[in-house]
Amino acid sequence: MEGSARAVAVVTGGGGGIGRALALRLARDGFAIGVLDRDRAGADATAAAVAAAGGCAAAVTADVADQQQVIRAFADLKARLGPTRVLVNNAGWDVFGLFADGDAATWARIVAVNYLGMLHCTHAALADITAAGNAGRIISIGSDAARVGSFGESVYAGCKAAIVAFSKSLARELARARVPVNVVCPGPTDTALLQSVGASPLGARIVAGLTDAIPFRRLGTPEEIAAAVAFFASPAAGFITGQVLSVSGGLTMAG
Ligand SMILES: NC(=O)c1ccc[n+]([C@@H]2O[C@H](COP(=O)([O-])OP(=O)(O)OC[C@H]3O[C@@H](n4cnc5c(N)ncnc54)[C@H](O)[C@@H]3O)[C@@H](O)[C@H]2O)c1
Numbered sequence: 104m105e106g107s108a109r110a111v112a113v114v115t116g117g118g119g120g121i122g123r124a125l126a127l128r129l130a131r132d133g134f135a136i137g138v139l140d141r142d143r144a145g146a147d148a149t150a151a152a153v154a155a156a157g158g159c160a161a162a163v164t165a166d167v168a169d170q171q172q173v174i175r176a177f178a179d180l181k182a183r184l185g186p187t188r189v190l191v192n193n194a195g196w197d198v199f200g201l202f203a204d205g206d207a208a209t210w211a212r213i214v215a216v217n218y219l220g221m222l223h224c225t226h227a228a229l230a231d232i233t234a235a236g237n238a239g240r241i242i243s244i245g246s247d248a249a250r251v252g253s254f255g256e257s258v259y260a261g262c263k264a265a266i267v268a269f270s271k272s273l274a275r276e277l278a279r280a281r282v283p284v285n286v287v288c289p290g291p292t293d294t295a296l297l298q299s300v301g302a303s304p305l306g307a308r309i310v311a312g313l314t315d316a317i318p319f320r321r322l323g324t325p326e327e328i329a330a331a332v333a334f335f336a337s338p339a340a341g342f343i344t345g346q347v348l349s350v351s352g353g354l355t356m357a358g
Contacts, residue, residue, distance in 0.1 A: 109159055110238070111184045112336065113137035113177070115167055115224050116194030118145025120294035121244065123152065124325030125191055128333050130158030134189065137180035138162040139173075139224070141194075159184075167194045167220030168212070177227040186231035189336050192221040192243040192266070197259040199300045199309075210258045217262035218269075225273070237281040242335045243270055244328070245288040245347065247355045254309055255300070263288075267347055274345035283344040287331045290351020292323040319352030 112129045116122040118140030126136045130153045138153075138160055140146040146162035153160035161183045165176035177187065196216040198209060221243055232239035248256050249263035267286050274284035291297055291313045301310040314322060331350045334340055349355050 109133060109135040110188040110235075111135045111137060111180070111186065112189035112191065113139060113180060113187045113224075113228065114191045114193055115139045115220070117149050118142045118162075119149075120296060121289065121292060121325040121328045122191075122193045123149045124329040125193060125332055126150075126153055126160065127156060127158075128326070128329035129189070129191070129336060130156060130160065132333055132336065134336070135184045136160040137184055137187065139165055139167070139176050139180070139194070141166045166216075167224055168215035170219075170223045170226075173220075173223040173227050177224070181231070186234070187228040188232065188235045188238055189240040189242070190224060190228045190232060191332055191336075192224055192241070194220055194224075195244065195246075195259075195296065197256055197296065197300070199255045199303065199306045201255060202257040205258065213258045214262055217259060218265050221266055222269070233277065233280045233282055235282070237283075237341050238338075239277075239280070239282040240336050240340075241270070241273065241277075241282065241284040242332050243286050244332075245270075245286040247288050247290045247349055247351050249288060250347070250349065250355045250357045255306065270347075271345045278344065281341075283335070283340060283342075285335045285340070285343060285345070286347045287328060287335065288347055288349045288351070288355075289328045290317060290323055290349065290354040292325060292328060294325060297322070313354070317352040317354045321352065323350060323352060
Protein backbone atom coordinates (compact mmCIF):
# COMPACT_ATOMS: atom_id res chain seq x y z
CA MET A 104 0.00 0.00 0.00
CA GLU A 105 1.18 3.53 -0.81
CA GLY A 106 -0.06 5.25 2.34
CA SER A 107 -0.98 2.67 4.94
CA ALA A 108 0.29 4.72 7.91
CA ARG A 109 -2.06 7.63 7.26
CA ALA A 110 -5.84 7.81 7.41
CA VAL A 111 -7.31 8.18 3.93
CA ALA A 112 -9.31 11.16 2.71
CA VAL A 113 -10.85 10.93 -0.76
CA VAL A 114 -11.52 14.19 -2.59
CA THR A 115 -13.83 13.92 -5.60
CA GLY A 116 -13.21 16.51 -8.29
CA GLY A 117 -9.74 16.74 -6.77
CA GLY A 118 -8.13 17.48 -10.12
CA GLY A 119 -8.60 21.24 -10.03
CA GLY A 120 -10.12 24.31 -8.42
CA ILE A 121 -11.37 23.91 -4.86
CA GLY A 122 -10.67 20.15 -4.99
CA ARG A 123 -6.94 20.65 -5.47
CA ALA A 124 -6.83 23.06 -2.51
CA LEU A 125 -8.76 20.49 -0.46
CA ALA A 126 -6.28 17.76 -1.35
CA LEU A 127 -3.28 19.91 -0.44
CA ARG A 128 -4.81 21.06 2.83
CA LEU A 129 -5.93 17.61 4.00
CA ALA A 130 -2.52 16.18 3.06
CA ARG A 131 -0.90 18.88 5.20
CA ASP A 132 -3.19 17.77 8.03
CA GLY A 133 -1.78 14.24 7.78
CA PHE A 134 -4.22 12.39 5.51
CA ALA A 135 -3.24 10.20 2.57
CA ILE A 136 -5.27 11.62 -0.32
CA GLY A 137 -7.31 9.76 -2.90
CA VAL A 138 -7.78 12.15 -5.82
CA LEU A 139 -10.80 11.14 -7.89
CA ASP A 140 -11.53 13.12 -11.03
CA ARG A 141 -12.79 12.53 -14.57
CA ASP A 142 -9.80 14.54 -15.77
CA ARG A 143 -6.73 12.27 -15.67
CA ALA A 144 -4.19 15.08 -16.18
CA GLY A 145 -5.76 17.21 -13.43
CA ALA A 146 -5.90 14.30 -10.98
CA ASP A 147 -2.27 13.38 -11.68
CA ALA A 148 -1.20 17.01 -11.26
CA THR A 149 -2.92 17.22 -7.86
CA ALA A 150 -1.34 13.94 -6.72
CA ALA A 151 2.06 15.25 -7.84
CA ALA A 152 1.50 18.55 -5.99
CA VAL A 153 0.62 16.64 -2.81
CA ALA A 154 3.75 14.49 -3.16
CA ALA A 155 5.90 17.57 -3.84
CA ALA A 156 4.62 19.07 -0.60
CA GLY A 157 5.70 15.94 1.31
CA GLY A 158 2.31 14.21 1.34
CA CYS A 159 0.98 10.93 0.01
CA ALA A 160 -1.64 10.70 -2.76
CA ALA A 161 -3.05 8.36 -5.39
CA ALA A 162 -5.04 9.50 -8.42
CA VAL A 163 -7.93 7.66 -10.04
CA THR A 164 -10.10 8.57 -13.00
CA ALA A 165 -13.88 8.28 -12.85
CA ASP A 166 -16.97 10.17 -13.90
CA VAL A 167 -18.93 10.45 -10.65
CA ALA A 168 -22.17 10.23 -12.67
CA ASP A 169 -21.31 6.62 -13.56
CA GLN A 170 -21.84 4.33 -10.55
CA GLN A 171 -19.75 1.45 -11.91
CA GLN A 172 -16.79 3.73 -12.56
CA VAL A 173 -17.14 5.11 -9.02
CA ILE A 174 -17.24 1.63 -7.44
CA ARG A 175 -14.10 0.63 -9.37
CA ALA A 176 -12.31 3.87 -8.42
CA PHE A 177 -12.97 3.43 -4.69
CA ALA A 178 -11.85 -0.21 -4.84
CA ASP A 179 -8.65 0.90 -6.57
CA LEU A 180 -7.99 3.59 -3.94
CA LYS A 181 -8.65 1.09 -1.15
CA ALA A 182 -6.10 -1.31 -2.61
CA ARG A 183 -3.51 1.45 -3.00
CA LEU A 184 -4.04 3.58 0.13
CA GLY A 185 -6.36 1.72 2.50
CA PRO A 186 -10.03 2.22 3.43
CA THR A 187 -11.59 5.66 3.07
CA ARG A 188 -12.07 7.39 6.41
CA VAL A 189 -12.98 10.87 5.18
CA LEU A 190 -14.98 11.51 2.01
CA VAL A 191 -15.17 15.00 0.54
CA ASN A 192 -17.85 15.14 -2.16
CA ASN A 193 -16.56 18.08 -4.14
CA ALA A 194 -17.04 17.19 -7.83
CA GLY A 195 -19.52 19.58 -9.39
CA TRP A 196 -20.42 20.97 -12.76
CA ASP A 197 -22.82 23.53 -14.22
CA VAL A 198 -23.79 25.31 -17.39
CA PHE A 199 -25.07 28.80 -16.87
CA GLY A 200 -28.46 29.63 -18.47
CA LEU A 201 -32.06 30.56 -17.87
CA PHE A 202 -34.33 27.66 -16.93
CA ALA A 203 -36.70 28.75 -19.73
CA ASP A 204 -33.94 28.09 -22.27
CA GLY A 205 -32.87 24.71 -20.84
CA ASP A 206 -33.43 21.20 -22.16
CA ALA A 207 -33.98 17.84 -20.46
CA ALA A 208 -30.63 16.36 -21.50
CA THR A 209 -28.75 19.21 -19.83
CA TRP A 210 -30.90 18.99 -16.67
CA ALA A 211 -30.24 15.24 -16.50
CA ARG A 212 -26.48 15.74 -16.76
CA ILE A 213 -26.48 18.46 -14.08
CA VAL A 214 -28.45 16.19 -11.74
CA ALA A 215 -26.27 13.17 -12.60
CA VAL A 216 -23.00 14.94 -11.79
CA ASN A 217 -23.99 17.14 -8.86
CA TYR A 218 -26.54 14.97 -7.05
CA LEU A 219 -26.32 11.36 -8.23
CA GLY A 220 -22.53 11.63 -8.31
CA MET A 221 -22.50 12.53 -4.63
CA LEU A 222 -24.83 9.56 -3.90
CA HIS A 223 -22.61 7.15 -5.87
CA CYS A 224 -19.44 8.22 -4.04
CA THR A 225 -21.06 8.26 -0.62
CA HIS A 226 -22.52 4.79 -1.15
CA ALA A 227 -19.22 3.39 -2.42
CA ALA A 228 -17.33 4.61 0.68
CA LEU A 229 -20.10 4.20 3.27
CA ALA A 230 -19.16 0.84 4.80
CA ASP A 231 -15.52 1.83 5.39
CA ILE A 232 -16.45 5.26 6.78
CA THR A 233 -19.06 3.76 9.08
CA ALA A 234 -16.51 1.21 10.30
CA ALA A 235 -14.27 4.12 11.35
CA GLY A 236 -16.98 5.34 13.75
CA ASN A 237 -16.34 8.80 15.17
CA ALA A 238 -13.15 9.12 13.10
CA GLY A 239 -15.21 8.78 9.90
CA ARG A 240 -16.43 11.87 8.08
CA ILE A 241 -18.65 12.70 5.12
CA ILE A 242 -18.29 16.31 4.02
CA SER A 243 -20.08 17.50 0.91
CA ILE A 244 -19.56 20.72 -0.98
CA GLY A 245 -22.89 22.46 -1.42
CA SER A 246 -23.25 26.07 -2.48
CA ASP A 247 -24.83 29.24 -1.20
CA ALA A 248 -27.06 28.73 -4.27
CA ALA A 249 -28.75 26.02 -2.17
CA ARG A 250 -29.60 28.50 0.54
CA VAL A 251 -30.75 31.57 -1.37
CA GLY A 252 -30.98 30.47 -5.03
CA SER A 253 -28.83 31.65 -7.92
CA PHE A 254 -29.98 33.37 -11.12
CA GLY A 255 -29.12 31.23 -14.17
CA GLU A 256 -28.30 28.17 -12.05
CA SER A 257 -31.74 26.85 -11.11
CA VAL A 258 -31.18 23.12 -11.70
CA TYR A 259 -27.69 23.20 -10.17
CA ALA A 260 -29.05 25.10 -7.15
CA GLY A 261 -31.75 22.43 -6.79
CA CYS A 262 -29.07 19.72 -6.72
CA LYS A 263 -27.12 21.62 -4.07
CA ALA A 264 -30.26 21.98 -1.95
CA ALA A 265 -30.78 18.23 -2.37
CA ILE A 266 -27.23 17.65 -1.07
CA VAL A 267 -28.12 19.64 2.06
CA ALA A 268 -31.32 17.67 2.72
CA PHE A 269 -29.64 14.34 1.95
CA SER A 270 -26.73 15.14 4.27
CA LYS A 271 -29.01 16.04 7.17
CA SER A 272 -30.92 12.79 6.64
CA LEU A 273 -27.76 10.69 6.39
CA ALA A 274 -26.41 12.44 9.48
CA ARG A 275 -29.40 11.00 11.35
CA GLU A 276 -28.86 7.52 9.89
CA LEU A 277 -25.15 7.53 10.79
CA ALA A 278 -25.54 9.05 14.25
CA ARG A 279 -25.70 5.58 15.80
CA ALA A 280 -22.20 4.95 14.40
CA ARG A 281 -21.16 8.47 15.54
CA VAL A 282 -20.11 9.47 12.01
CA PRO A 283 -20.45 13.24 11.43
CA VAL A 284 -21.99 14.29 8.09
CA ASN A 285 -21.78 17.98 7.17
CA VAL A 286 -21.95 20.41 4.26
CA VAL A 287 -19.71 23.35 3.37
CA CYS A 288 -21.34 25.93 1.10
CA PRO A 289 -18.93 28.11 -0.86
CA GLY A 290 -20.10 31.42 -2.18
CA PRO A 291 -18.59 32.68 -5.44
CA THR A 292 -15.03 31.34 -5.39
CA ASP A 293 -12.28 32.07 -7.86
CA THR A 294 -12.01 28.83 -9.92
CA ALA A 295 -12.48 27.58 -13.50
CA LEU A 296 -16.13 26.83 -12.72
CA LEU A 297 -16.85 30.45 -11.83
CA GLN A 298 -14.84 31.66 -14.81
CA SER A 299 -17.05 29.51 -17.07
CA VAL A 300 -20.17 31.11 -15.59
CA GLY A 301 -18.63 34.53 -16.22
CA ALA A 302 -17.70 33.67 -19.81
CA SER A 303 -20.91 35.03 -21.39
CA PRO A 304 -21.81 38.74 -21.22
CA LEU A 305 -24.85 37.96 -19.02
CA GLY A 306 -22.78 35.62 -16.83
CA ALA A 307 -20.09 38.26 -16.43
CA ARG A 308 -22.72 40.75 -15.24
CA ILE A 309 -24.05 38.17 -12.77
CA VAL A 310 -20.56 37.44 -11.36
CA ALA A 311 -19.83 41.18 -11.04
CA GLY A 312 -23.19 41.69 -9.31
CA LEU A 313 -22.55 38.76 -6.97
CA THR A 314 -19.13 40.09 -6.02
CA ASP A 315 -20.71 43.45 -5.24
CA ALA A 316 -23.33 41.71 -3.11
CA ILE A 317 -20.70 39.97 -0.95
CA PRO A 318 -20.32 42.09 2.21
CA PHE A 319 -16.53 41.49 2.09
CA ARG A 320 -16.59 42.71 -1.59
CA ARG A 321 -14.39 39.96 -3.02
CA LEU A 322 -14.53 36.38 -4.28
CA GLY A 323 -13.53 33.52 -2.00
CA THR A 324 -10.35 31.51 -2.54
CA PRO A 325 -10.18 27.70 -2.78
CA GLU A 326 -7.93 27.71 0.31
CA GLU A 327 -10.66 29.42 2.35
CA ILE A 328 -13.11 26.65 1.44
CA ALA A 329 -10.45 24.05 2.29
CA ALA A 330 -9.97 25.55 5.76
CA ALA A 331 -13.64 24.92 6.61
CA VAL A 332 -13.50 21.35 5.27
CA ALA A 333 -10.30 20.73 7.26
CA PHE A 334 -12.14 21.76 10.40
CA PHE A 335 -15.00 19.34 9.73
CA ALA A 336 -12.44 16.60 9.00
CA SER A 337 -10.57 17.24 12.25
CA PRO A 338 -11.14 15.57 15.64
CA ALA A 339 -12.37 18.97 16.89
CA ALA A 340 -15.57 18.51 14.85
CA GLY A 341 -16.41 15.05 16.19
CA PHE A 342 -19.64 16.20 17.87
CA ILE A 343 -20.90 18.37 14.97
CA THR A 344 -23.25 16.70 12.51
CA GLY A 345 -26.01 17.64 10.09
CA GLN A 346 -24.69 21.19 9.82
CA VAL A 347 -24.27 23.57 6.88
CA LEU A 348 -21.50 26.16 6.94
CA SER A 349 -21.27 28.97 4.39
CA VAL A 350 -17.84 30.29 3.43
CA SER A 351 -18.82 33.32 1.41
CA GLY A 352 -17.75 36.60 2.95
CA GLY A 353 -21.22 37.04 4.37
CA LEU A 354 -23.12 36.64 1.06
CA THR A 355 -25.66 34.53 2.91
CA MET A 356 -26.21 34.70 6.61
CA ALA A 357 -28.69 31.85 6.92
CA GLY A 358 -29.24 30.71 10.50
N1 LIG B 1 -16.40 28.15 -7.71
C1 LIG B 1 -17.49 28.58 -7.14
O1 LIG B 1 -17.82 29.78 -7.17
C2 LIG B 1 -18.38 27.62 -6.37
C3 LIG B 1 -19.43 28.17 -5.62
C4 LIG B 1 -20.26 27.31 -4.92
C5 LIG B 1 -20.03 25.94 -4.97
N2 LIG B 1 -18.99 25.44 -5.71
C6 LIG B 1 -18.81 23.99 -5.72
O2 LIG B 1 -17.48 23.68 -5.37
C7 LIG B 1 -17.12 22.43 -5.98
C8 LIG B 1 -15.82 22.61 -6.73
O3 LIG B 1 -16.02 23.57 -7.75
P1 LIG B 1 -14.83 24.34 -8.47
O4 LIG B 1 -15.22 25.77 -8.55
O5 LIG B 1 -13.53 23.95 -7.89
O6 LIG B 1 -14.98 23.71 -9.94
P2 LIG B 1 -13.87 23.40 -11.05
O7 LIG B 1 -14.63 23.28 -12.33
O8 LIG B 1 -12.76 24.40 -10.95
O9 LIG B 1 -13.32 21.98 -10.59
C9 LIG B 1 -14.21 20.88 -10.54
C10 LIG B 1 -13.42 19.60 -10.60
O10 LIG B 1 -14.37 18.53 -10.62
C11 LIG B 1 -14.09 17.68 -11.71
N3 LIG B 1 -15.33 17.11 -12.20
C12 LIG B 1 -16.36 17.76 -12.80
N4 LIG B 1 -17.31 16.90 -13.16
C13 LIG B 1 -16.88 15.66 -12.77
C14 LIG B 1 -17.41 14.36 -12.89
N5 LIG B 1 -18.58 14.15 -13.51
N6 LIG B 1 -16.72 13.33 -12.38
C15 LIG B 1 -15.53 13.51 -11.78
N7 LIG B 1 -14.95 14.74 -11.67
C16 LIG B 1 -15.62 15.79 -12.17
C17 LIG B 1 -13.43 18.56 -12.76
O11 LIG B 1 -12.65 17.79 -13.69
C18 LIG B 1 -12.59 19.49 -11.89
O12 LIG B 1 -11.32 18.94 -11.61
C19 LIG B 1 -18.30 22.03 -6.86
O13 LIG B 1 -19.12 21.12 -6.17
C20 LIG B 1 -19.03 23.34 -7.07
O14 LIG B 1 -20.37 23.14 -7.36
C21 LIG B 1 -18.16 26.25 -6.41
